[in-house]
Amino acid sequence: MNPPESERPALRIDRDPDRPNLLHLVADEVVQATVDLDDPSYLDAEYMQRVAYLIDAMAEPKRPLRVLHLGAGGLAMARYVAATRPGSYQQAVETNQELVALVRAEAPLPRSVKVKIRHTDAREAVEAAPDASYELIVTDVYAGARVPAHVTSTEFLQEARRVLRAGGHYAVNLCDGGQMKFLKPALAAMGAVWPHTAVMAEPAVLRGRRFGNVVAVAADVELPVAALRRRCAGAAFPCRVLEGTELQEYIGGAPPATDATAIQSPPPPRSLRSF
Incomplete structure (x- = not known):
């Protein structure tokens, strides 16, 4: 029997009632990640699926990658990389030691x-990190369900580009709604650092009509935009891919976020159980 709502911990793992080996990592009553112990390639969150579209397209199938995960969560993305690209070198960075201990105890790799x-x-x-040490950086950093400002600025992104190898890719999970005062400067900062950027998101989220995730990707080489469009169009919940002139028009002249101007993302609505 589940304890009363007021007695539940802020951070926990819930087992799916229909699939006991499907685990949901819950932080402050919001589902942050889902892990399938039977299938490490399973990604439940739509934004993670979009990151996976890039992972699948950025190099030939099954080729191992050097990946840095900023934000460990339930290590769902690391499990996916290991399942689809065996032999990959992966490092995950996480400030919350309680979270890591919980995952190791209840959802071990x-x-x-x-x-x-x-x-x-x-x-x-x-x-x-040393120069040119990774082929992919995945940033999925949250503090209290909000993206911290210091991982969206041009200064931070310049460091991320330094750490990537030539031809390497950067992917980040962002979230916003309404006037997009957080999202657009964050995207402008990526465009100021990399020559090629793109975003994947549902139209309602991009228009600010609904709070949700936006996955942004960048590289110093042409992005696999055609492959991303195919996968996004064929998803269970189709989403748009913006790049080039269309993306610049969407950003609309918003100044790039810097250490001096960057803000954290807005909190999700209280009614939102996952995003």
Whole structure:
């Protein structure tokens, strides 16, 4: 029997009533990640699926990658990379040691999945990383269901680009709604750092009519936009891909976020159980 709402911990893992090995990582009553212990390639969250579209398209199938995950969560993305690209070198950065301990205890990684976990701030980890040390950086950093300002600025993104190898890719999970005062400067900052950027999101979210996730990707080489469009169009919940002139028109002249001007993302509506 579940404890009363007031007695439940802020951070916990719930087992799906229909699939006991499907685990939901819940933080402050919002589902942050879902992990399938039977299938490490399973991604329940739509934004994670969109990140996976990039992972699938950025290199030939099954080729191992060097990946840095900023924000460990339930290590769902790390499990996906390990399942689809065996032999990949992966490192995950997470400040919340309680979260890591909970995942290790209740949703342990398969023995075949090797991920080094560091307990430090995402920005500090990037600033300390050697030049050209990763092929992919996935940023999924949240503090209290909000994206911190310091991982959206041009200064941070310049460090991320330094850490990527030539031809490497950057992916970030952002969220916003309404006037997009957080999202558009964050996207402008990515465009100021990389020559190629694109976003994947549902039209209602892009228009500010609904709070939700926007996955933004960037690289110093042409992005696999055609492949991303195909996957987004064929998804259970189809979404748009904006890039080039269309993306610039969407940003609409918003100034790039800097350390001096960046803000954290707005909190999700209280009624939202997952995003």
